[in-house]
Each structure stands twice: as structure tokens, then as C-alpha cells.
Amino acid sequence: MSASANLPAALRRSPPRGWWGALLLVATETMLFAGLIATYLYLEFSSKRWPPLGVEKPSVALPLILTGVLVLTAVPVFRAAGAGLRGRLGEATGMLALAFALQAGYLAVQIILYRSDLHKFSPKGSAYGSIYFTMLAVDHAHVIVGLLLDLGLLYRLRHGLSRYRVNALRVVALYWAFVGLASIAVVFTQVSPSL
């Protein structure tokens, strides 16, 4: 049996348990985002003016472009996972670092936007403000968690690849794919009053 333990990870017939666990975590998080977006729409459909009087409509271009960047970072993340499966440490580390840099940049700009929005209107001013800022905060929190995962994994990759780390690369790729999709859903909800 110890023979099978030494099989290359790629030869496994079904994904490792860690990947399944991550998939289910992503499933439960998907419901969380679905709930947030449903809340947004329910509040919107029950209101007379959306956004309410005194709150300007959200800008469209910048959030969409930013989200595009975030979604594109899935490419290096998945390449890192693929490289890990093939045992290429350098490529895996490089791709993950590249993704991290882009994602961190994305987050920085988003935080600046968030703060500037807070100067324009408040989550305490209306239900619109409440759901707007909450939804974005949850989305950004997921990016922060992703960045921490990137960092933790880069830290472990210093010592080379192992089956565990290859699995971790696949899990992180799955996570970023989810964050990308969730961000698309969030950003379209966010800018919907201006469309």
C-alpha cells in the first residue's frame, strides 16, 4: 500500500479530500453571496427610489475594469497549480507571486474606492447604503483571505514542492476561481442602478 502513497499526485483518479473540502466551502460561500445579492434585489424592488434621494448612482467603468483584472488573475493561479502538478517549482512560485501582486493591487484600488464612497454616503444613511457597503465588504474580505492563502502557500513553497503543497495550489486555484465569479456577480449588482 505504501506504493500508492508515493504515486505522483497527478496519477490520482479523483481529486484529493482537501480539494473536495474546499469545493464545499466554496459552495457554502456561494450561498452567502447569493443571499447578499438577493437581499440587495429584494430591498431594491421594495423601494421607491434606488439609490435613495441624495445618493448618486454608482460609477460603472472602474469597478468593472477592476473586476476584470481580478478575474484575469485566475490565469496565473491556475498555471501555478498546473506547474505544481508537473513538479515545476519555479513556475509555480512565480505564477503565484504574479497573481498575488495583481490581486493585492486590485484590493488596494478597491479600498481607495470604498473609502471615497464612504465619504459620499453612509451605510447608516439608508438600507441602500447598508447593503452596498456590506456586499462590497464581504467581497473584499474574500480577497483578503485569498491573499493570505497566497502568502501562506508562497511561504511553504520556499522548501520545494510536496504532494501537500500541490494540493494546496489546486485548492487556492479553486478558491480564486470562486472569488472571481463572486466578484463578477457582486460588481454587476453594485453597478446595476447605472446600467
Place this chain on the structure above:
Amino acid sequence: MSTAASPGARLHRGRLDRVWTERPGVLGWLTTTDHKKIAALYLFTSLLFFGAGGVEALLIRTQLIGPGLHVLSPAAYDQVFTMHGITMIFLFVIPMTTGAFGNYLVPLMIGARDMAFPRLNAFSFWAYAASGIFLYIGLAAGVGPNAGWFNYVPLASKAFSPGHNIDFYALGLILNGISSTAAAINFIVTIFKLRAPGMSLNRMPLFCYAFLAVSFALVFALPALTLCLVLLELDRMLGFHFYDVAQGGLPLLWQHLFWIFGHPEVYIIILPAFGIATSIIPTFARRRMVAFPLVALGEVLVAFLGFGVWAHHMFAVGLSTIATIYFAAASLIIVIPSGMQLFAWIITILTGKPVFKTPLLFIIGFIVFFIIGGLTGIMVAAIPFDQQVTDTYFIVAHFHFVIFGAAVFPILGGLYYWFPKVTGRMYHERAGKISFWITFAGTTLTFFPMHIVGLLGMPRRQWTYHSGLGWDIYNLLESLGSYLLTAGLLLIAANLIYSRFRGAPAGPDPWGGDTLEWSTTSPPPAYNYAVIPKVSSPYAMWDKEDREEDARRLERGERVLEGGHETPASTVLDAEWDETLDMVSDSPHPILLALALALSFGARLLGHWTLALGLLALGALVLFSWHSVEPEEG
């Protein structure tokens, strides 16, 4: 089987013992990752909360034994009835079924040596225990949750509940939800990946189907609860306006989100009980389940359909007629998968040669109560009737027949059924039967009159009532019933405690059970099975040749996996051997993470945001060092 101590078997068992034995003593319990020890922790903790919830129930019934009494003040009554509901649902039934029964039995039934994520499993327990303690600190401080278990806004908003009562509720349940989500993910992956090679999905015991369905329901339902609780706390702590109608918020948003979680929750409560029933019935009916595929399908369908019916809790709020009719129709459809299972159980007993031992008696009690609760459930899918009786004692009767009758009775039956496996000793059969009849009578007497008093117009959640409305006699009967029920439950406890020390030795398989757990010793060793069992049907224990093959393999040292904390992982559908997993061992990480989370929630409740964030960061550090020693695979 395989207790025969041949030299080969002894050698391998000795090695496995050395590999799997954990640290002894209190520290061992705090750091354990053994699913059976975690199950024991769940069992005793949830029993403790069952006791607390039971005392609350007795207080309620004593307050209502007659009209106009003052056993409890209104303020105390509100906390007591709210905590009764929260305790029984979140701190007793779900931890008992998934935590204790599921944890103990799912790995055993699928022939695995542990759960897929042993440390996550321990974390689930500690987070659950912390959430219970958290909620009870609120009650002990006199600021326990007091707006009912479904906690409608705006009653629960800051304007009408300025105290910390609701904060205890919201934060406690968020913590509880984290625990349940972790447990559910763990069950799904365990069932998907750790089944003994050969146990393809169609050969999996129905018990595991039930737990699979429940776990999926939890994964998809809990986020709605978490979300509505988070939004509530944002309203309460930061002055947001999700539920505040004056600023564009919606009180009904809470109801939708809560019941999107809350109705699947009902099936989360009873599906494990169905699983227990489907374990006990074939054993004592001495035959395989009739219509096995229909029962498996029924379990999954119930969990799935449960997501489409939430607004039937809201027929009186003034939704559009079209919406109410849709939700009524969807609610009626759930009757079909439930009916399939119900009649499969009954006809299995009817066509078998049933032996009416205590566990089967409890399952028959369960069937009777489930029929009553199910029938009243169908009635309240009739919109006008629901609009008449909702929020009355009729509903209280309905869901107690479902929750106490149909969930707790199988739990009690299951306690008797697996008692020999867990302790290695037999319970006292005659006392067991007497305890069944007392519990059965007590349950009927407590909850049946509630139907009547509800039809007579008594709303629920009243701290007192006036005499002369025709309600007195029924309330008196209910209260007397609750005392009788308590006596029955105490007799069960006495029987099990006595038998734990004085019971006759049970041997590995006292019942002629059908599932794998009966093939190992009672109690099972830390590694569960010396040989990874061979499986070729859902009634693995009745496949005698397979079990004999296991014994021969042990002799030869085949499929023993004694090199470390090893257990096989298999493919999801066909359960072909995929790889050998190196399981993590005991660790302080789980309890530390749970502690950091709980303290962070406490700090948040008291308004210390910096401290709360600091503790969260501490939790993140614990997570980072979770696998400081990497397992050899993922």
C-alpha cells in the same frame, strides 16, 4: 468476529494500537482527533444541554399548569422559552445526531478509521461547545435571548431590544453555524472519499445517505442564517438599516432569510433520525429494507425539496396569493418522499420477522409520532387552515410531534441500539421497555392536547393565560404529561448509567446487525478495523464470506495499513482504492481556534472591536500552523 486471537492477528493489532493510541487523561480529551472520542464529547455535551432545555421546558409547563400563575415573570419566561427552542434545536438535537451519532457511526459504517479532516472535526466540537457556553452565559447573566428562536425583527432590533439579549443570540448562533458547516463539509468529504474500497455509492448504508443529505442541506442552508444574523448585528451594533422600515429596510427580509435556513433546518433535524430508523429496522425486522433505492432517494429528495418551501412559515404575513399557493404546493410535494420512506419502514417491519426489543419499540413510537406530525404538517399546507392555526399551540403540537416524536425518539432508540457497541455492555431490556412506554405516554400526554388548545384559539408564547377560555384543562394535562415524560427520560438515563457499569458483556454483535460497525469489537479500538473491510453490499455484516475474508487477511497482514495513521481513500462513485491517506494526529489547534473565535465574539459583544480583531488574527495564526507538520499527502 475476529476476536479469535491468532498470533498473526495479535501482532497486527498490537502494532495498530501503538500507532493509534492517543495521549491519555484530560489533555488527551482536549486534543483528541479520534472520531469516537469526539463523538463522546458531543454526546455528553449535548446531553447536558438536553438537560438544560428540559429544565426550561418544565419551567414553561409549570408556569402554564394553571391560569394566571407567577412562577416566572414575563421577562424570565421569554428568555426561558427562547432558550428552550435554541437549546433543543442547536445545542441538543443537531449536535446529538450529527455530532454524536454521525461522528461515531459514519466512519465505522463506511469502514474508515477516522473522519476525512480529524482536526476540523475536533474544531467543530469545540466551536459547538463554545457556542453553547456563550448562549448560556447570556442566560446566566439575565440577558439571555428573549425574542423566540426565530427572533423576528423589529422586536429583536435595537429599538425594541436594547439589551445584549439578542447579541448573545446572534453571535452564539453564528459560532454554532460555523461549527455545523465545518462538520457538514467533513461528513460529505468523509462519505465521498473514505468509504472502504468496494462500497460504491449504491452499497452505502441508508444511515450514511441520510447524513450525506443532511450535510448538503447544512452546507446550503446555514449561509442564509449566518447572513441574516450578520445583518442583524450590523443593524444593532453599527446602526445599519437592513430591517428598519423607516430607512428603506424590510422586516420581512429577516423572515425570508431566516426561513430559507429554517425550513431545511427541520429536515436537518429529522433526517438523521430517519437514518437511525433505517439502521434499527432491518436489524430487528430481520430482513433487508423494502424498496432500498426509494428510501435513499426519499432521504435525498426531502433534503432537496426542503429548500423550496420556506414561505409556508409566512402565510399570515400578507404575501400575494400566488406566492402562498406556490409554497403550499411545494410543501405538499414533500409528503411524497416522506411517505415513501414511511411506508418502506412499516412494510419492512410487517414483512420481516420483527423482534420487539427496546430500540425497535422506540422506532415504532417514532413512526406513530411521525405520522401524527406529518399529518398535521399536511394540514398546515392548506393555506386557510394554516392562517387560522399558525402561531397557536396547534403549531407547537405539530412541531413537537415532529421534533420530539420523530427526531428524539429515534435518538433514544439509537442510544439503546448502539449502547452495547459503544460500552461493550448490554442495557437492561425490561427497564428499557418500561422506559419506552412511560416516554411514549408522556410525549402523547404532553403534546397531543396542544392541538386542541390551539384550535381553541390559544396563541403560542404566552407567559400566562386567563381562565374561562376553555384552555385550563388541556394546559393542566400537558404539564402533567411533561412530568411523566421527564420520569421516562430519567428512567432511560438510569438504565444506561447502571448498565454502563453492571450490564452483561455484549460482544461485538449482540443484535445480528447489518452494518459494518458490528464487525469490530465493542467498544471499537482506536483504529476501528484491523483490516480495511471488504464490502460488496449495503448489508456488509450479513455478507458472512466477506467478514471471513477480512479475518484471513488480518492473519496474512493484508490491507492492515499499520505504517502510520493510515486509511484508504477511494473514488467518489465506485469506491475504487485511490490512495492511502496519512491522517493527522491529535493536536491542540482545534480547541485553540475555537477559543480564539469564541473570545473574539465575546469581545465583539462587549464592543471591544480591536480586541475582537486581535483574537481573530490569533485564530488565523492557529490556522496557519494547523499543518505545521505536513501530512504526507493532502
Place this chain on the structure above:
Amino acid sequence: MPELRRSARGPTRAAYPHARRLAVPLTALALLAGGCGNSPSTLRPHSRPAREIADLWWWMLAAAAVVFLGAIVMLALSWWRRGRPGLPVFGDRDDIARRLVVLFGVLVPLVVLIALFVVADALVVKDTGAPARGSTAMTIEVTGRQWFWTVRYPGTRAITANEIHIPANTRINIVARTADVIHSFWVPQLNRKIDMIPGLSNRVLLYANQIGRYRGQCSEFCGLEHANMAFDVDAETPAAFRAWLHREAAPATPPATPAQKAGADVFMNDQCASCHTIRGTSARGLVGPDLTHLGSRRTLAALTIPNRLSELREWIRDPQHVKPGNKMPGLNLAPRDLDAVARYLEGLK
């Protein structure tokens, strides 16, 4: 607790013939149908919607009894035949057993459920929904408050609390709102309940086919005194109702006796007036119920105690003792002032 309820007048036995027609064999249910005369029982309906729901209940109960007994018979059979495997008649055949599961678990329920759905959710539901605009003779606005009911008659000045007077045999449009948390308006003998939700104006039909008094109660948990948030619906002849409404719309009777005058002074100058309105005086508070014609009401504090001088005095002296948690504070009035205020309020017929 004092006896508060008088029997709703009118026939009792003839009101629920189905109980006898179906001859339900359970003692408990016989008791239920017999009921006690004062019970706000859903099974003693006094309107068409309530009657239809009660009928629906009896039919559902009959069907449920058949299913229940059928299952019990099967379980009893399994005990009877515990030594013999297989089914009676069919023997030990898995295919038959499986078909029976499909028959009892799928096919029979399907037929029953479709029938129930059509009757309840397509037919009866029409009569319990909000009344069509224009189908009612008058509108009454009921507002739930922690823990009493404000009752307004649009088009008149009449405002009262906890007693809803209506003309019998008249379709009335109830507009149900809340001023604080969620409450639920429910008169079991007259119709289904309707929740009072912040921001919404829900409507429900109120109709009584007989002169009489029908008890209603809040049926959504609304905080400490949810239990003591009841009300009466008084269905009267149209003439009596018009007379009542006329009196109720009028401003308050001025105090007549010296004690009443002293009581009015205390009321206007102490804290009472900051929470209560007495139309025709300077008291215009909006926190508590309108007291303009308090003397004509039968009960105090939403049916908690009867409205007699001694109870009224006790209520003003220590409201928290009578109804713990309610929003009226004890004012520590001097005994003489207390008596005067009680006498003044008693005189507000």
C-alpha cells in the same frame, strides 16, 4: 384571574353540525367540539370564512384519521405476525412489498394531496384572502401597539382601544397596521389571522353572522406582554352600532362631580396627559390608548382586568403589578389624587 368572558350569545350546538355528522370517536375531540361556551374556538365559527376553515379541518381530520388508523393496523399486524415473514395474502414477495410502498407512499398521497390542494389552496383560500375593494360596507383601522390595540373608524372621529364594535352581518374591511413590532390580528371565530408588519397595510375581512362578543388576541410574539394583548369584537345590530359610533365620536363628557373635577385637574397637570389623549381636553398624548370614553369600556389593559372603579384605581396605582412590563409607569399619586383620577376616568362614558 377574574372571570372576563361572557358567552357569545346565540345557538351553540347547531353551530357545528360536522362534529356530529362525522362522529369522531376520540373523546378528546368530542370534548373539543363540545368546548366551553366562552372559548374563542376556531371550531365555533361565526362567519363564512371561519366556517369554511372549520369544515376544512373536520374533513382533513377525517382523512387523517383514516391514514393514521391504517398505519396503526399495519403496525399491529406486524406484531401479530411477528413470527411469520411476508405479507398476509401475498406471502413473502419483495416485488409486492415494493409495490405496496409505491401505492401507499406515492399514489395514495398523490390523490389525497391533489384533492386537498384544490379544495384548500384553490377554493377556500379565495374566501380568506383580503376582501376585494368595494366588496365591504365599511373600513376599520386597527393598529397593534405594545401591548394594546388602537381602533379607528375612518370618516368619524371615533378612536377607541381593545374593543372593536361592528354591525353584525356586515362585511367589514380591517386595515391592520403596527406602530412598533410585528403583531397579528386574530379573531378565531370570525376569520384567519393577519400579521401587522411595519411598513405594510394588510387587510382582512371581518364579518360576524350573529350578534355577540368574539374574543381576539395578538398571535405573533411581540414582547413581554404578548399574553395580555387581547381584544373583543362586539357585533351589534346596525342601530346599536350607529348609536355607539355616534357616542364614541363625540368629545369626552366634562367632569361633573367635585371628585371628577379634581381628577381631571390631576390628569391634565400630572404626567397622564403626556401619554394619553382625551378628546375635548388638553390631554393629547399618543403613547397610550385614547381614553375619551374609557368609562364605557368593559376592560382595562387589553382585557387584562375588568373596568371597575376598584380595578381602575389599582391599575393607576401600580400598573406594573397588574401587567408586568407594560409601558405605563406607576406615578406615585397621593391616595386622594388616585381616587379622583379613577373617578374622573370612570365618568368618561
